[in-house]
Amino acid sequence: MSEPTKRAGLFDLRGVLAVLFAVYGLVLTVMGIAATSQADLDKAGGINVNLWMGIGMLVVAVLFALWVRLRPLTVPERPESAEQ
Amino acid sequence: MHLLAGADLRLDAAPIDYILLAIYFVMVLGIGALARRSVSSSLDFFLSGRSLPAWVTGLAFISANLGAVEIFGMTANGAAYGLPTMHYYWIGAIPAMVFLGLVMMPFYYGSKVRSVPEFLLRRFGSFAHLVNGLSFAAAQVLIAGVNLFALATVVNLLLGWPLWLSVVVAAAIVLAYTSLGGLSAAVYNEVMQFFVIVAMLLPLTFVGLHKVGGWQGLVDKITAADPAGAAAQLSSWPGTNITGIGNATLSVLGIVFGLGFVLSFGYWTTNFAEVQRAMSAKSMSAARRTPLIGAYPKTFIALIIIIPGMIAAVLVPELAAAKAGVQNGVTYNNAILLLIRDLLPNGMLGIAITGLLAAFMAGMAANVSSFNTVFTYDIWQAYIRKDKPDDYYLRVGRLVTVVGCLVAIGTAFIASSFNNIMDYLQTLFGFFNAPLFATFILGMFWKRMTPLAGGLGLIAGTGTAITVDVLNRQHVLNLAGQGASFVAASAAFVVDIVLSVAVSLATRPKPDSELVGLVWSLTPRDRLRHDDTGENAGWYRKPAVLAGGVLAVTLVLNIVFW
Numbered sequence: 001m002s003e004p005t006k007r008a009g010l011f012d013l014r015g016v017l018a019v020l021f022a023v024y025g026l027v028l029t030v031m032g033i034a035a036t037s038q039a040d041l042d043k044a045g046g047i048n049v050n051l052w053m054g055i056g057m058l059v060v061a062v063l064f065a066l067w068v069r070l071r072p073l074t075v076p077e078r079p080e081s082a083e084q
Numbered sequence: 085m086h087l088l089a090g091a092d093l094r095l096d097a098a099p100i101d102y103i104l105l106a107i108y109f110v111m112v113l114g115i116g117a118l119a120r121r122s123v124s125s126s127l128d129f130f131l132s133g134r135s136l137p138a139w140v141t142g143l144a145f146i147s148a149n150l151g152a153v154e155i156f157g158m159t160a161n162g163a164a165y166g167l168p169t170m171h172y173y174w175i176g177a178i179p180a181m182v183f184l185g186l187v188m189m190p191f192y193y194g195s196k197v198r199s200v201p202e203f204l205l206r207r208f209g210s211f212a213h214l215v216n217g218l219s220f221a222a223a224q225v226l227i228a229g230v231n232l233f234a235l236a237t238v239v240n241l242l243l244g245w246p247l248w249l250s251v252v253v254a255a256a257i258v259l260a261y262t263s264l265g266g267l268s269a270a271v272y273n274e275v276m277q278f279f280v281i282v283a284m285l286l287p288l289t290f291v292g293l294h295k296v297g298g299w300q301g302l303v304d305k306i307t308a309a310d311p312a313g314a315a316a317q318l319s320s321w322p323g324t325n326i327t328g329i330g331n332a333t334l335s336v337l338g339i340v341f342g343l344g345f346v347l348s349f350g351y352w353t354t355n356f357a358e359v360q361r362a363m364s365a366k367s368m369s370a371a372r373r374t375p376l377i378g379a380y381p382k383t384f385i386a387l388i389i390i391i392p393g394m395i396a397a398v399l400v401p402e403l404a405a406a407k408a409g410v411q412n413g414v415t416y417n418n419a420i421l422l423l424i425r426d427l428l429p430n431g432m433l434g435i436a437i438t439g440l441l442a443a444f445m446a447g448m449a450a451n452v453s454s455f456n457t458v459f460t461y462d463i464w465q466a467y468i469r470k471d472k473p474d475d476y477y478l479r480v481g482r483l484v485t486v487v488g489c490l491v492a493i494g495t496a497f498i499a500s501s502f503n504n505i506m507d508y509l510q511t512l513f514g515f516f517n518a519p520l521f522a523t524f525i526l527g528m529f530w531k532r533m534t535p536l537a538g539g540l541g542l543i544a545g546t547g548t549a550i551t552v553d554v555l556n557r558q559h560v561l562n563l564a565g566q567g568a569s570f571v572a573a574s575a576a577f578v579v580d581i582v583l584s585v586a587v588s589l590a591t592r593p594k595p596d597s598e599l600v601g602l603v604w605s606l607t608p609r610d611r612l613r614h615d616d617t618g619e620n621a622g623w624y625r626k627p628a629v630l631a632g633g634v635l636a637v638t639l640v641l642n643i644v645f646w
């Protein structure tokens with residue numbers, strides 16, 4: 001039961017999160033710019049919620065992408081038993 | 085405006101909102117399919133092959149708990165009671181998470197057990213193991229049904245889908261990804277859900293505060309709405325409104341001992357649905373950091389869950405009226421839905437709906453993925469079919485996942501006709517945790533504690549909690565508010581400890597040699613340490629530093645919101 005398992009199989013979640021927030025961020029930013037009615041603005045006390053959240057999500061997407069770039073996933077060489 | 089409260093909750097979802105929702109669930113299923121490639125043994129399936137990095141397990145650790153009960157319950161508490169609700173986080177979660185990471189995780193991870201019941205098997209033998217394994221498995225599969233039912237109710241309320249349709253669709257999605265990718269798929273989806281939930285809560289908090297006139301505006305409006313009760317809602321201590329205990333000193337005692345110590349330590353340190361996430365971490369260092377890393381976002385999530393609740397109670401006319409005593413069918417549980425309806429435009433609305441549905445499903449997936457592990461390892465492998473090859477247990481695990489989801493669907497349909505019974509069951513299952521913590525803590529630090537004491541203590545403690553609860557429901561005891569569960573849990577804890585000590589002194593303990601790695605005084609200190617070189621190096625990865633940091637942040641927040 002304690003034999004080392006194949007590690008390389010599990011993919012990097014950070015890439016998935018970058019994609020999700022890039023898509024969401026893009027959609028919201030476009031909606032914020034192109035499809036925000038006066039009623040939407042009144043609802044939120046004058047704040048363009050879609051635009052701000054869209055930009056925020058794009059920033060999050062970039063941060064995850066940068067993290068993947070700077071600290072790529074490595075397959076550990078040490079066997080499992082190196083640690084207690 | 086006071087009529088048809090149910091219909092008022094219908095959200096104006098546009099096609100774009102459904103598209104955003106669909107994108108999310110395509111990714112959820114994609115994660116399940118991708119994670120399947122890494123499943124080649126039962127340990128891969130049930131514990132992700134103990135290979136996950138600490139930030140993933142840390143976020144999954146709090147996300148598994150960020151389900152229906154928390155999101156609706158804590159915004160509702162925020163709307164009803166205000167700032168004292170913060171105790172559920174800063175007193176009722178953070179100290180327990182720190183304790184798990186610093187003190188208990190070395191035993192869990194170091195002993196290589198695959199589940200919390202398995203630790204009981206090694207420490208106390210089959211009696212305590214069976215008591216805990218069976219009660220945990222039953223509780224998880226029934227709570228999965230409760231989560232499923234809650235999800236279907238919300239989908240029905242928001243989008244108008246019939247209950248049975250959302251129950252079946254949601255169960256099918258959860259089944260698809262948990263039976264394919266096992267715990268890895270569940271954990272990855274929990275992390276993704278965490279970020280979407282935060283993306284939902286942030287605009288509600290900031291736009292809400294903007295509309296209400298900032299923090300001062302919120303304070304003024306709460307004071308204007310209820311001049312007499314405002315003071316209790318706007319300072320977190322002594323929290324008499326949330327405990328229902330009139331005396332300030334006793335109320336603080338109830339919060340600190342009942343909620344902070346017994347209930348929360350019981351939940352966070354012994355509930356396998358939580359601990360499983362930490363056990364799937366890739367090293368002892370990562371396992372210890374799991375609850376500590378989770379504690380940081382947990383500290384701040386309190387703010388973006390509870391403050392929107394408080395805002396909803398003054399900003400949404402129907403809820404404000406309901407709080408002032410008008411019977412209009414709106415309840416505090418509707419707080420977050422009403423705020424979403426009133427603040428968010430299409431687009432962001434779709435992401436908010438996605439976040440809510442994802443949270444419910446992740447809650448159910450956490451129940452199912454801990455149920456299948458305990459059932460396979462602790463019931464099937466331990467007592468029914470021993471010594472089969474590993475791929476046999478992997479197949480059993482997948483099959484049990486299917487069975488678990490089917491039972492959950494059944495439970496959801498039962499819940500739809502007996503709503504109150506399910507509420508009660510959920511409270512009841514909460515009572516298993518308090519005596520479990522007592523048994524664990526005594527068993528880990530007192531080598532004299534005997535196997536019989538382990539089993540009897542659990543049964544007596546749970547019985548005590550149920551008795552106190554029934555007495556209170558029959559009005560023999562008179563505890564209003566949340567105080568009843570604090571008292572029930574505290575009584576269970578004390579009875580478990582007293583009975584365990586008495587039984588231990590009268591029966592024969594296990595020999596010391598069998599308790600190495602399970603009891604503090606018999607475990608060599610270097611077995612409790614972890615490797616701090618390579619990717620575990622760095623001062624900021626030291627558990628003690630992480631723990632000190634989060635306790636300091638919590639202390640500061642407690643003072644700010646005193």
